Amino acid sequence: xxxxxxxxxxxxxxxxxxxxxxxxxxxxxxxxxxxxxxxxxxxxxxxxxxxxxxxxxxxxxxxxxxxxxxxxxxxxxxxxxxxxxxxxxxxxxxxxxxxxxxxxxxxxxxxxxxxxxxxxxxxxxxxxxxxxxxxxxxxxxxxxxxxxxxxxxxxxxxxxxxxxxxxxxxxxxxxxxxxxxxxxxxxxxxxxxxxxxxxxxxxxxxxxxxxxxxxxxxxxxxxxxxxxxxxxxxxxxxxxxxxxxxxxxx
Numbered sequence: 750x751x752x753x754x755x756x757x758x759x760x761x762x763x764x765x766x767x768x769x770x771x772x773x774x775x776x777x778x779x780x781x782x783x784x785x786x787x788x789x790x791x792x793x794x795x796x797x798x799x800x801x802x803x804x805x806x807x808x809x810x811x812x813x814x815x816x817x818x819x820x821x822x823x824x825x826x827x828x829x830x831x832x833x834x835x836x837x838x839x840x841x842x843x844x845x846x847x848x849x850x851x852x853x854x855x856x857x858x859x860x861x862x863x864x865x866x867x868x869x870x871x872x873x874x875x876x877x878x879x880x881x882x883x884x885x886x887x888x889x890x891x892x893x894x895x896x897x898x899x900x901x902x903x904x905x906x907x908x909x910x911x912x913x914x915x916x917x918x919x920x921x922x923x924x925x926x927x928x929x930x931x932x933x934x935x936x937x938x939x940x941x942x943x944x945x946x947x948x949x950x951x952x953x954x955x956x957x958x959x960x961x962x963x964x965x966x967x968x969x970x971x972x973x974x975x976x977x978x979x980x981x982x983x984x985x986x987x988x989x990x991x992x993x994x995x996x997x998x999x
């Protein structure tokens with residue numbers, strides 16, 4: 750594997766399956782050494798590492814909860830020590846729940862917020878010093894269409910993603926002097942294997958409501974992340990890039 754990301758090191762969270770896996774494989778295909786992170790499924794993480802190394806790439810797997818500052822610090826320091834640094838950070842880990850607002854407890858609210866929003870903050874605090882040391886970097890976070898169109902039973906998910914977009918806009922300005930870009934990618938309805946806790950796809954995001962009349966693919970999301978992480982995206986920062994088939998128009 751070689752390409753425009755040769756010599757770069759990428760860390761992708763939630764990379765054991767679905768969108769995260771596609772991002773890890775895409776970055777590796779273009780030459781990046783990839784740190785594959787998962788929360789608990791060691792077998793899934795190892796499988797993605799195996800796919801990358803079998804194709805001639807470089808990868809390492811880490812099981813770490815992004816809400817745990819100590820675990821994240823150990824992962825980042827270990828990966829940077831082994832691979833030489835961190836150039837690309839992809840905050841993809843997140844949880845989805847379907848719970849009506851009046852049935853939602855504070856514990857569930859905090860759980861959802863902790864992964865998407867707190868996790869991105871914790872990751873950035875650990876990884877950004879390594880990007881600064883390398884002279885540049887790219888930070889891409891996965892948001893979503895829900896907080897833009899309004900989706901019932903997911904107010905906690907929408908709030909976490911809205912906060913994530915605000916965080917990335919602020920970091921884009923603060924980290925610009927270090928040549929670090931910060932952007933969000935907001936997927937629409939994507940053809941993935943949904944976990945049981947995520948519930949069925951909301952009717953407001955069904956294929957018949959999308960102008961292109963289909964769900965997106967994980968590879969289409971990965972291609973957008975790849976653009977932002979690569980040399981072609983070097984002048985793009987502080988943006989939310991919508992990939993949703995026309996379901997939401999900015």
